[in-house]
Amino acid sequence: MKIKNLPENTLHRLVIYLNVLESMERKKIESISSEDLARRCGVNPAQLRKDLSYVGNLGTKGVGYSVKSLKFSLKKFLGRTEEWNLVLGGLSPLGEFLLNNRDIQKEGFYFMAAFDTREENIGKVINGVSIYNLDQISYVTKAIRVDMAIITSEDKPEEYLEAFLSQKIKAILNLTSTPLFTEDQDIKIENFSFPMALTKLSFFLKNSR
Amino acid sequence: MKIKNLPENTLHRLVIYLNVLESMERKKIESISSEDLARRCGVNPAQLRKDLSYVGNLGTKGVGYSVKSLKFSLKKFLGRTEEWNLVLGGLSPLGEFLLNNRDIQKEGFYFMAAFDTREENIGKVINGVSIYNLDQISYVTKAIRVDMAIITSEDKPEEYLEAFLSQKIKAILNLTSTPLFTEDQDIKIENFSFPMALTKLSFFLKNSR
Numbered sequence: 001m002k003i004k005n006l007p008e009n010t011l012h013r014l015v016i017y018l019n020v021l022e023s024m025e026r027k028k029i030e031s032i033s034s035e036d037l038a039r040r041c042g043v044n045p046a047q048l049r050k051d052l053s054y055v056g057n058l059g060t061k062g063v064g065y066s067v068k069s070l071k072f073s074l075k076k077f078l079g080r081t082e083e084w085n086l087v088l089g090g091l092s093p094l095g096e097f098l099l100n101n102r103d104i105q106k107e108g109f110y111f112m113a114a115f116d117t118r119e120e121n122i123g124k125v126i127n128g129v130s131i132y133n134l135d136q137i138s139y140v141t142k143a144i145r146v147d148m149a150i151i152t153s154e155d156k157p158e159e160y161l162e163a164f165l166s167q168k169i170k171a172i173l174n175l176t177s178t179p180l181f182t183e184d185q186d187i188k189i190e191n192f193s194f195p196m197a198l199t200k201l202s203f204f205l206k207n208s209r
Numbered sequence: 210m211k212i213k214n215l216p217e218n219t220l221h222r223l224v225i226y227l228n229v230l231e232s233m234e235r236k237k238i239e240s241i242s243s244e245d246l247a248r249r250c251g252v253n254p255a256q257l258r259k260d261l262s263y264v265g266n267l268g269t270k271g272v273g274y275s276v277k278s279l280k281f282s283l284k285k286f287l288g289r290t291e292e293w294n295l296v297l298g299g300l301s302p303l304g305e306f307l308l309n310n311r312d313i314q315k316e317g318f319y320f321m322a323a324f325d326t327r328e329e330n331i332g333k334v335i336n337g338v339s340i341y342n343l344d345q346i347s348y349v350t351k352a353i354r355v356d357m358a359i360i361t362s363e364d365k366p367e368e369y370l371e372a373f374l375s376q377k378i379k380a381i382l383n384l385t386s387t388p389l390f391t392e393d394q395d396i397k398i399e400n401f402s403f404p405m406a407l408t409k410l411s412f413f414l415k416n417s418r
Contacts, residue, residue: 003416006412009218011409011412012409015405015408015409015412016400016405018408019387019388019404019405020387020388022386023386023387023388039390039392040390041388041390042388077412078408078411078412078415079408079411079412079415079416080408080411082411084407084410084411084414086407093306093309093310094306097302097303097306098403100302101303101403103363103386103404104403104404104407107404107407109404109407148407148410148411148414154312170413170414170417171410171411171413171414172410173403173406173407173410177228177231177232177312178229178232179225179228179229179232179250179251181249181250181251182251183248186417188409188410188413190409191225192401192406193228194307194310194312194313195228195312195313195316195318196224196225196228197382197399197401198293198295198313198316198318198357199224199227199287199288199289200221200224200397200399201293201380201381201382201397202287202288202289202291202293202357202380203215203220203223203224203286203287203288204380204397205288205293205356205357205379205397206287206288206291207212207288208379208395
């Protein structure tokens with residue numbers, strides 16, 4: 001199987017494993033058995049081993065995994081040893097929060113520019129990031145390499161999507177309440193909103209009475 | 210099949226359908242064919258019809274779906290016609306952002322209290338929500354019905370999880386960089402972080418060169 005066709009659920013679990021390993025490294029844990037790691041990741045050991053076989057780090061029999069080495073293998077596999085340039089679409093409260101937040105930057109994702117359509121926001125600088133008018137996007141993408149975009153405009157998410165796709169931006173995180181899709185297999189859109197996540201919980205609670 | 214055992218992917222798609230329908234309703238669209246709705250939701254029509262068969266709203270042949278009626282069926286199925294009481298764990302920047310944000314409240318999720326462990330934060334009131342010391346949690350849950358908790362403390366997410374589970378809170382949204390799990394099938398934990406979502410995009414970009 002081509003890595004590109006990795007099932008979405010496997011990818012999701014690999015991202016979880018990476019985060020669990022990073023949290024273990026912060027706690028100075030150096031090695032871990034696959035049973036223990038699986039338990040901390042909410043999967044069974046067979047599933048964990050199968051997923052990690054894609055990554056090619058199989059641990060050492062009887063010793064288990066080196067936390068540092070497995071973390072590095074996963075980071076590399078997931079493209080997280082590289083740095084990625086982001087742009088933001090829409091200076092909503094969430095957009096402004098993300099620009100001011102340093103956690104994303106610490107992980108190697110850098111905001112290079114932000115776009116809005118409201119005149120009063122154009123030209124502002126937030127945490128070092130300039131706000132441009134969305135209709136200036138082609139000038140910005142000529143000057144800066146842009147890898148990914150985050151859409152946070154509740155007013156017109158589709159307009160931002162269209163503008164980003166017109167600039168050949170191929171990876172989009174949509175955080176608005178309107179899910180966005182494209183049929184183009186060369187483009188990846190991730191949809192997330194807080195109410196979406198809470199709705200999975202409300203479904204669970206409603207059915208567990 | 211019991212509704213409780215609905216596959217995670219089906220649940221995810223039903224939540225997407227609800228959000229797409231809500232966005233169509235805001236645009237005053239009254240009815241839609243299953244083909245058109247499927248396209249807007251990024252699935253094929255057969256998948257859409259299969260998923261909606263769980264919900265029991267099958268539309269009218271030749272007419273398609275009434276946006277309003279299908280939206281209501283989905284809301285009901287997903288437990289979103291009810292109101293849910295939330296507590297927050299950890300007054301991180303994201304925690305504070307969520308307390309100040311009215312979008313979650315508009316969707317029927319209400320913050321009733323927030324918890325922190327740092328003395329200087331206890332007793333504060335943010336957007337009408339009081340911050341209590343985490344060790345006072347049992348007093349708070351005696352006075353207020355709590356349905357769900359959101360964990361946003363990067364320092365000690367496990368400590369908040371333990372406290373919430375000790376109070377029989379069964380639905381948790383964990384927004385920290387440390388994924389959290391439990392083996393207890395009566396408890397549901399959703400894990401999300403911005404870097405997690407961006408990592409799915411970095412994997413995609415790395416493998417599409």
